[in-house]
Amino acid sequence: MNADKYIDELESRSIYIIREAFHEYGGMLGILWSMGKDSTVLVHLARKAFIGRVPCPVIHLDTSFKFREIYEFRGKYAKKWNLPLIVGMNSSVLRDGGVSPEKDRFMCCTALKTEALKQVILEHKLKAILVAIRRDEHSIRAKERYFSPRDQEFNWDYRHQPLELWGEYYKTERMNSTHFRVHPMLHWQEIDVWRYIRRENIPIVPLYFAQGRKRYRSIGCACCCNPVDSHADSVNKIIRELEVSKVSERSGRVQDKEREYMMQKLRSLGYM
Numbered sequence: 001m002n003a004d005k006y007i008d009e010l011e012s013r014s015i016y017i018i019r020e021a022f023h024e025y026g027g028m029l030g031i032l033w034s035m036g037k038d039s040t041v042l043v044h045l046a047r048k049a050f051i052g053r054v055p056c057p058v059i060h061l062d063t064s065f066k067f068r069e070i071y072e073f074r075g076k077y078a079k080k081w082n083l084p085l086i087v088g089m090n091s092s093v094l095r096d097g098g099v100s101p102e103k104d105r106f107m108c109c110t111a112l113k114t115e116a117l118k119q120v121i122l123e124h125k126l127k128a129i130l131v132a133i134r135r136d137e138h139s140i141r142a143k144e145r146y147f148s149p150r151d152q153e154f155n156w157d158y159r160h161q162p163l164e165l166w167g168e169y170y171k172t173e174r175m176n177s178t179h180f181r182v183h184p185m186l187h188w189q190e191i192d193v194w195r196y197i198r199r200e201n202i203p204i205v206p207l208y209f210a211q212g213r214k215r216y217r218s219i220g221c222a223c224c225c226n227p228v229d230s231h232a233d234s235v236n237k238i239i240r241e242l243e244v245s246k247v248s249e250r251s252g253r254v255q256d257k258e259r260e261y262m263m264q265k266l267r268s269l270g271y272m
Contacts, residue, residue, distance in 0.1 A: 007196055010188055014042075015049045017146055017184040021128055022049075022056065025180075028127035029056045030086070030120070035070045036219050037204055038132035040077075041193055042185060044202050046130070047081065058083045059120055059129070063112040064094055065221035073205045088120040105224065118154055121179055128180040136189045137249060148181045156181075190217075190249050191242045198235045209233045217249050 021029055031046055031054065033039045046054050060074055078085045090112050093099055099111045121129070133144065150156055185193075197204060207216040214227035228247065232238040 003195070004199075007192065007199060010192055011045065011048075011196070013187060014045050014184040017182065018046055018049045018130065021130060021147075021180075021182045021184075025126075025128040027056060028125060029130065029182075030124065030126045030128070031056060031058045031130040032117075032132070033058045033060050033074075033083075033085075034132075034220065035060070035066075035073050035205055036132075037193055037197065037208060038134065038185060038188075040204060041196060041202060042130060042132035043081070043083070044200060045184065054081070054083055056084070057086045057124060057126075059086045059088055059117075061113050061116045061120075062087050062089045063108075063116075063221055064089070065112075065223050067205075067207060067219060067222045067225075069205050069207050070219065073203075077203065086120060086124065088116045090116040090119065114154070121154075126179060128182050130182050130184060132185050133183050134188050134190070134193075135186050144181075144183055144186060146183050146186055148183065150179055150181060152178055154178060191239060194235060194239050194242065198239065204235075208238070210237075 031039075031043060033043055043054065043058060046056075058078070074085075077083070093111045093115070099108045117129075120126070135144065148156065188196075196202070205219060207219050209215055210230045210233040213229060213231060215230040215232060216225055216227050217230075219225055230241060232241045
């Protein structure tokens, strides 16, 4: 298949899912934006889906431990793209100083990301959240559906998920669910994301580009991410690197959180 046609099909399917979600949930739909490459592509897809205007809140879960470059990127592009930004923060936990990555990464992620998201969903009465996860990122995320229900406790029942038939029939309602996680980019791969960034000229946090023979392939909290060896200081060089690399995309993430059991436990409790 022609490379451009392949990217067109990825884009078309994602935009279809975004529009389906908005048709179903309307103003009760939110978009998670971490400022990572995937979620920034998701925001770009949403802007294309609605002809330049994002009609639902864009949510950044601020743990207070993010890279400085992430905050700078958020300030610049939330304003430039006129995004209806919501910054979610579990302020009471941060004030008490009860959690930190150094003390317990599992508890830190749960309190500062999952609990912060719960607060945003309840406060703004959201019924669904668009999330830019991909199946190829992690074996646990490979179990996901495009429309994935969460129960009254925000838990994910990965053993009993709705069927999605023929690649276009999505179950958008389920008894006892408080909200749905909608994953428009589930079918993308890392290299697809970078090829799309190149084609669409999408701005990206500069941490992804090599400086001093190091770059980040995955970004989040500064204390939980490490750079990988790389000379790729441009999008073209990143694509060429990925065409031959066998190193895991999330190899720079702190490993105690990335182990399969730990990630499954986090996600079952509502982690992204």
